[in-house]
Amino acid sequence: MRRMERMSEQKKHSALERVLAYATVAIIVIAVVAYLTTLIVAMVAGREILADGLWTIVTYISYWGLPIGFVLLMVLLGINFRRRGREQ
Numbered sequence: 001m002r003r004m005e006r007m008s009e010q011k012k013h014s015a016l017e018r019v020l021a022y023a024t025v026a027i028i029v030i031a032v033v034a035y036l037t038t039l040i041v042a043m044v045a046g047r048e049i050l051a052d053g054l055w056t057i058v059t060y061i062s063y064w065g066l067p068i069g070f071v072l073l074m075v076l077l078g079i080n081f082r083r084r085g086r087e088q
Contacts, residue, residue, distance in 0.1 A: 017079060024072040031065020034058050 038059055042050060050059055 014083075017076065020072055020076045020079070024069050024076060027065055027072065028069035031062055031069060034065060035062035038062050 038050065038055075041055060041058075049055060
């Protein structure tokens with residue numbers, strides 16, 4: 001009986017929720033890694049190197065990744081709250 005309850009709980013999550021959850025985590029992790037990389041490169045090689053080549057992309061990922069991840073997280077929470085409100 002418990003197994004059927006667990007299976008029905010797992011089916012409650014839609015594919016959109018799973019995709020949003022994985023995308024949110026991936027974007028936030030990539031942004032944090034880019035931020036730490038930017039800090040380390042700036043410490044070791046100087047801030048001037050961040051203005052050239054590939055480092056500008058890494059810098060922009062660290063600037064925009066966390067806000068985008070936060071917005072995705074809020075969207076995921078909104079979808080989850082709406083679904084739970086309909087269930088009750």
